[in-house]
Amino acid sequence: MAERWMRVVRTPLGLTATVLVVVVLALAALGPVLWGAGAEAVDTDNLLALPSAGHWAGTDNLGRDILLRTLVAARLSIVLALLAIVLAVVAGLLFGAAPFLLGRRTGRLVSAAVNIAVAFPGLLLALFFAVVFGAGATGAVLAIGLAGAPAFARFTQTLVAGVAARDYVAAARIVGIGRFRILFRHVLPNIAEPLVVNATIGAGGALLSFAGLSFIGLGVQSPAYDWGRLLYDGVGAIYVNGAAAFAPGMAVLLAGLAFNLFGESVAKGLGVPVGVGLRAGVATRLGSVRRPEPAGHAEEVLDRSSEVVLDVRDLEVTFPGPDGPVRPVRGVSFQVRRGEAVGIVGESGSGKSMTALAITRLVADHGRVDAGRLELLGTDLLAADTAVRRRMLGTQLAMVFQDPMTAFNPTRRIGGQLAEVATHHQGMTRREAVARAVDRLTAVRIPDADTRVRQYPHEFSGGMRQRAMIGMGLMGTPALIVADEPTTALDVTVQQQVLDLLAAIRAADDVALMLISHDVTVVSEVCDRVLVMYAGRIVEDLPAAGLAAARHPYTRALLAAVPDMATDPDRPLATIPGRPVGPADVPPGCAYAPRCPLADARCRAEDPPLVADPAASRNHRVACWHGGEPLPIDRSTDELVESP
Structure with missing residues (x-):
């Protein structure tokens, strides 16, 4: 200073x-x-x-x-x-x-x-x-x-x-x-x-x-x-x-x-802003509402066993817009079981991070969260706010944010911020909480943790801040870790260290992991299942080991756009034609139809439901009228042919 x-x-x-x-x-x-x-x-x-x-x-x-x-x-x-x-x-x-x-x-x-x-x-x-x-x-x-x-x-x-x-x-x-x-x-x-x-x-x-x-x-x-x-x-x-x-x-x-x-x-x-008279908007809280569950919706793959850590059914997030309500998340349903790693992939604006924020109850005040069911370890997250629910969210759920520099308070020391979790939720004394913070920083492989707890966030490197954020989540005993693009802006070596750390924590304590990423290959290496999102919906839910057998054209396009060691450096990289659909401009029918080479009149009129694909494995769901059909690809450019 x-x-x-x-x-x-x-x-x-x-x-x-x-x-x-x-x-x-x-x-x-x-x-x-x-x-x-x-x-x-x-x-x-x-x-x-x-x-x-x-x-x-x-x-x-x-x-x-x-x-x-x-x-x-x-x-x-x-x-x-x-x-x-x-x-x-x-x-x-x-x-x-x-x-x-x-x-x-x-x-x-x-x-x-x-x-x-x-x-x-x-x-x-x-x-x-x-x-x-x-x-x-x-x-x-x-x-x-x-x-x-x-x-x-x-x-x-x-x-x-x-x-x-x-x-x-x-x-x-x-x-x-x-x-x-x-x-x-x-x-x-x-x-x-x-x-x-x-x-x-x-x-x-x-x-x-x-x-x-x-x-x-x-x-x-x-x-x-x-x-x-x-x-x-x-x-x-x-x-x-x-x-x-x-x-x-x-x-x-x-x-x-x-x-x-x-x-x-x-x-x-x-570098301090100067000026008065700027207008600050005041948000309008719309709240959270439980909607009746539709009978028989995807019951063949969604159960309520004791191993289910997170149960999400028909999740929707709504924000007020100038031309009416905007829904960045539309009818998302999935489950995460104990020790399971589920990855969510998709382009920017597909609703991945908003889904995570809705689950962790961090949607902005003017947002509305609706769901037929939203439960963590059997506790209703849409119920009235109570001390028990707050304690559960603080100890059983860990959130690893995309940018730890905004997740940490820059004016407070790292140790104090970690210790606050233990003093607020676990009743520890200040001394006990600081000792716990040192232990957790050591657990996430931060050297000299007893010294680091007295430092501020800006004194940590990007990778260390991300590990400290994971350590904050481990101050309790989380059953679920939600990692929202935890490797963003990190170099590849540090990215691998963070991913290895998450995998080690998951294996050691049987913790469920929900990993959000743009990189489908990273998700396929770390996760057991992959949820592919587009325009606020899950368009495909399949085992990570079966990504090569993806049925939805969008999933196959994402895979085709990732270069590998066999990619010809003299040819253009494969791309997905068109632009992603904005949450305020979702067209009728299938949202991917304007970019899909298989789209027909039915696709543009009817939105396909997410159902089990009879031609795929038991745990494979897809929302497509033409799932599995071959894609027309221009071999001269390796690009998908645009929708007619």
């Missing part, structure tokens, strides 16, 4: 701004001590004197030195401006965090009020509040603080919404941690830097606003004085002594410039 701030000071702009701020703050602290008596000394022999060697800026109508009074006024001017900006930030935090804390309905009302307030110019709001609270320093502080609060509130809404969408916040909410605790533990530490930077810049604006209110008689009142009050007195004699107005005016300019330049340089050096 110190190094990051030193980068700011090393730049010419940052160094200049820092020196100016230090000088201004030193002047505020020492001015009344050094020059207080001289500023109050009345000299009737030098009333309204012009600038001279004894009085560099002249004297006022009582013979008091204007320059000394300007130096002494620094304390009151800066203190009042800082009080106003603190009030603006605190009020902005309260109103900006309200949508996160209060929920949908009340939060929307607060957001609407903030948006209306932001629409008014800040100066008009300050004048309005100044009239309401009355002339004087207290009224001016309240006026400027409340006038600046709406802009900070909307900026805070934007920051809070960004952090609230992170995986670690979603995980904290799903295990039952309260909103206030999440706000102070996870959200505020991650938005502190941009708030401090914007508050620093806002201090310059508050200083100018305060001087303006005092100048028009609504701020500091006699006999007290600040720069705005001195500027008002100096303007009255500007045609006689211009320095009387120049001295306090220059003080306001330099102090305001110092705070603004310092804030801008810090923002540039740290």
